[in-house]
Ligand SMILES: Cc1cc2nc3c(=O)[nH]c(=O)nc-3n(C[C@H](O)[C@H](O)[C@H](O)COP(=O)(O)OP(=O)(O)OC[C@H]3O[C@@H](n4cnc5c(N)ncnc54)[C@H](O)[C@@H]3O)c2cc1C
């Protein structure tokens with residue numbers, strides 16, 4: 052680990068000031084990803100601004116929306132009464148990730164900005180365009196079981212590893228930001244980028260922008276939702292593929308409205324808009340679900356170890372529980 | 373307030389620019405790292421309570437809580453397995469909540485109350501969970517055991533606090549202590565010797581449920 056200066060921020064504006072004043076300042080959440088990457092010298096900040104004392108509030112508003120402070124711990128969000136009752140897919144997604152210990156440390160802001168688990172990204176001895184732009188990508192012809200089947204590029208086939216973000220993508224969550232130029236909002240689905248030719252640029256965030264809150268807009272049918280995850284062991288493993296879904300069924304058995312997002316398949320949480328469009332107004336049958344899933348995956352491209360993911364995903368989604 | 377922040381920033385910028393002279397292309401060399409580590413800027417004084425005793429340390433900011441406990445405070449009950457958050461051997465409790473001490477910096481714990489295996493119980497005065505692990509043979513080599521015990525004690529509190537898990541069927545009901553719940557909630561603690569079934573028995577006994 053390289054040496055660094057450690058500072059604590061007591062409010063968002065101070066955090067932004069402190070981080071922007073440093074040559075290579077970074078925000079520190081629970082540290083569960085950043086400390087690990089610093090130890091491997093993949094991340095080399097000269098200053099850490101601890102933002103875990105910023106907002107830890109979860110505010111359920113009368114209109115059905117919820118405001119979540121960026122410093123809220125993953126455990127606290129999953130355990131929140133309103134979230135469990137009205138947005139179960141979010142509780143379930145968080146609880147499907149990591150371990151009890153890690154969820155107690157990890158923050159909402161840090162979870163959103165956690166970096167890929169591609170093993171080559173962590174290993175300084177291998178070639179990785181994300182770590183070292185232009186050097187090549189050892190994953191494309193290497194071990195790529197956990198890699199992308201959608202939206203990847205010849206430069207990078209890494210996936211975004213978060214479970215929580217898959218639920219946030221399905222819910223159209225809005226990320227509130229504060230930066231040196233002021234405050235703004237971004238939809239979570241617009242925050243992460245596809246790799247293209249620059250996999251080292253992972254988000255649309257401007258330098259030193261801080262996530263202050265995440266907002267869940269009201270969604271009438273979010274209570275009818277869930278999260279499912281396929282992984283190499285029953286617990287404590289990253290997703291090979293995961294699905295967050297919410298369904299609004301009419302009295303006629305037809306899909307009135309639906310939200311679907313996929314995890315473990317792309318460089319960003321993947322909102323399955325094609326699938327949603329294919330399902331709206333159609334009968335909620337296994338055949339239709341399967342056809343809609345196949346449609347979403349029509350552009351999917353498999354690599355040596357992850358081609359199974361295409362079929363796995365279609366099957367898993369369709370199988371009634 | 374504003375003024376003092378400005379001042380603080382300019383002081384830091386000065387320190388940073390002097391540090392920059394020893395860095396080449398943003399990559400700090402080993403020697404430079406060692407020099408910088410000795411400087412004020414990269415060290416912090418931390419006061420916290422460990423096993424009911426107040427402790428004060430002046431540490432390099434890079435020190436993890438795990439290394440502070442083992443190397444500085446010589447509390448070697450807490451183990452280093454993977455140093456990446458993957459095994460749970462380093463589990464301790466901070467303000468009653470279990471965390472992996474290898475993924476957290478000690479400077480983040482100013483004022484916190486930390487409990488390690490040494491604080492839970494000692495020979496002759498065992499915590500009920502320690503006694504249950506012995507009774508049920510909840511270990512073989514014992515390397516994962518301090519982490520398993522700290523984790524399980526805090527885990528039972530999480531169930532009491534109605535925190536759900538991946539296997540909780542009804543998210544709006546009170547959470548229950550079942551063997552399935554125990555297994556899922558303990559998945560962050562790996563045991564290379566595979567003592568899992570006896571570990572679940574020990575925890576279930578303390579929880580008052582049948583495994
Ligand atoms: C063994 C292991 C298994 C795991 N398994 C899973 C899993 O199955 N599913 C899953 O989803 N995750 C998993 N994780 C990842 C875990 O969820 C993330 O490490 C965690 O959510 C990151 O949160 P943090 O607060 O610790 O972030 P940090 O490590 O503190 O920070 C991560 C990044 O976010 C930035 N950051 C933090 N807060 C802010 C903010 N407010 N504004 C702007 N930037 C900020 C930091 O600068 C850093 O770049 C696992 C991790 C480990 C170690």
Ligand code: SF4
Nearest residue numbers: 169179180188207208
């Ligand atoms: S997939 Fe992306 S992160 Fe992994 S080695 Fe290739 S460039 Fe690096």
Ligand code: FES
Nearest residue numbers: 453454455460474
């Ligand atoms: S040593 Fe901390 S989890 Fe393995």
Ligand code: FES
Nearest residue numbers: 512514563564565
């Ligand atoms: S008892 Fe040996 S690792 Fe668990």
